[in-house]
Amino acid sequence: MQTNKQKTEKKQTEISIVGSGIAGLTTAFHLGKKGYKVNLIDPKINSEINNLNPKNGTQASLGILMGNIYKRSKGRAFLLRNKSMKLWKEWLTQINYSESNFLFENPLIKLANSEKEYQSMIELIKNKKEYEIELLDKNSLDFWSSIFETNIIGGLISHEDGRLNPIELIKALMHSLDQIRINKIANNVIKISKNDKLHEKKWNIHLENNQSIDQDCIVICSALQTQKLLESLGHKIFLEPILGQVVELELENETKNWKNWPPILNYQSINFIHHSPNHVIIGATVENGTKPNLLEKQKILNMNNAAPKWLRNARVCHEWKGIRAKPINEPSPLLKQLEPGLLINTGHYRNGFLLAPACAEWIGLEIENH
Numbered sequence: 001m002q003t004n005k006q007k008t009e010k011k012q013t014e015i016s017i018v019g020s021g022i023a024g025l026t027t028a029f030h031l032g033k034k035g036y037k038v039n040l041i042d043p044k045i046n047s048e049i050n051n052l053n054p055k056n057g058t059q060a061s062l063g064i065l066m067g068n069i070y071k072r073s074k075g076r077a078f079l080l081r082n083k084s085m086k087l088w089k090e091w092l093t094q095i096n097y098s099e100s101n102f103l104f105e106n107p108l109i110k111l112a113n114s115e116k117e118y119q120s121m122i123e124l125i126k127n128k129k130e131y132e133i134e135l136l137d138k139n140s141l142d143f144w145s146s147i148f149e150t151n152i153i154g155g156l157i158s159h160e161d162g163r164l165n166p167i168e169l170i171k172a173l174m175h176s177l178d179q180i181r182i183n184k185i186a187n188n189v190i191k192i193s194k195n196d197k198l199h200e201k202k203w204n205i206h207l208e209n210n211q212s213i214d215q216d217c218i219v220i221c222s223a224l225q226t227q228k229l230l231e232s233l234g235h236k237i238f239l240e241p242i243l244g245q246v247v248e249l250e251l252e253n254e255t256k257n258w259k260n261w262p263p264i265l266n267y268q269s270i271n272f273i274h275h276s277p278n279h280v281i282i283g284a285t286v287e288n289g290t291k292p293n294l295l296e297k298q299k300i301l302n303m304n305n306a307a308p309k310w311l312r313n314a315r316v317c318h319e320w321k322g323i324r325a326k327p328i329n330e331p332s333p334l335l336k337q338l339e340p341g342l343l344i345n346t347g348h349y350r351n352g353f354l355l356a357p358a359c360a361e362w363i364g365l366e367i368e369n370h
Contacts, residue, residue, distance in 0.1 A: 015037065016041055016203075025058075026357060026359070028040045032177065032180040040185065043187055067354055068161050107158055111154075113153060118154035122154075132160050189206070223323075224325045226347075233338075241323050241325065242288060245283065247297065249316060250279055253278065253310070283300075332351075
């Protein structure tokens with residue numbers, strides 16, 4: 001239990017979070033709930049939230065939580081996933097509100113089209129007996145074989161993995177930040193510098209229009225902008241852009257038995273989401289760079305030349321993309337305290353939604369301990 005002195009210190013500690021993607025939003029939420037005075041800075045923070053015209057990689061995400069079927073059962077990546085899956089259950093009860101309809105949808109089904117992949121699934125289930133994962137039965141395999149017009153060798157169903165609607169979740173988080181009085185600053189951060197030793201607060205954030213604010217602590221969650229902001233402070237962080245593409249398809253006819261489809265179906269490393277009676281969303285993080293490649297998109301739609309007829313004949317009715325930051329020569333995500341009061345929570349190029357709570361908690365513990 002916190003002492004009165006600790007509570008007072010938190011209220012007096014002012015923290016700025018740079019970047020309002022899922023990492024920044026959840027870090028602000030966690031620190032605000034802990035009692036800190038928090039500023040969330042992003043020039044697009046008051047922009048309309050939608051995935052028709054994404055403002056960042058977060059809004060173009062599919063919001064998939066594929067944590068329990070992660071093949072490893074130890075190590076940093078496993079621990080982050082395991083922690084986040086537990087934290088999401090708690091957080092969703094705190095950030096849900098009456099106008100939101102982003103409820104977590106589960107289960108997740110993953111299909112195998114090779115014997116090697118199927119054997120890997122069998123081994124996974126043996127090693128994770130407590131995670132509510134099971135192999136698909138023959139009737140299910142026959143169903144999916146008919147849907148994809150091929151012989152599905154095997155598959156598994158993970159009852160606790162699934163999907164959060166990213167747009168509705170962001171809206172709900174924004175609402176929650178208002179409730180806990182997080183200060184939102186719609187401005188660009190031009191530079192970060194240290195204040196002189198006599199100054200009460202250690203850090204200074206230089207904003208556009210010659211504005212600046214002094215802070216006790218700064219958490220940078222600004223993806224590819226992280227490199228630029230840290231250069232003047234002598235810290236070298238190397239990130240590269242990774243592009244995720246998402247396509248919404250309108251099917252010629254309503255596919256039968258949509259009710260048998262889970263919220264997330266993963267097959268050939270492609271994620272399928274049943275969107276409405278004759279619409280399906282398909283997405284994957286597929287390529288380096290910032291500009292979409294038509295060939296890469298066709299690879300998704302063609303499914304390595306194995307796409308079923310209903311997919312080949314579908315009409316692309318909407319498509320969008322999101323740019324994420326991938327660490328170079330370091331594991332993802334980047335969680336570091338570079339010096340007292342200067343932290344980074346970035347580099348979530350694949351699992352931003354999944355790992356967000358555990359990363360936010362790590363930031364909170366580092367601030368509290370130092």
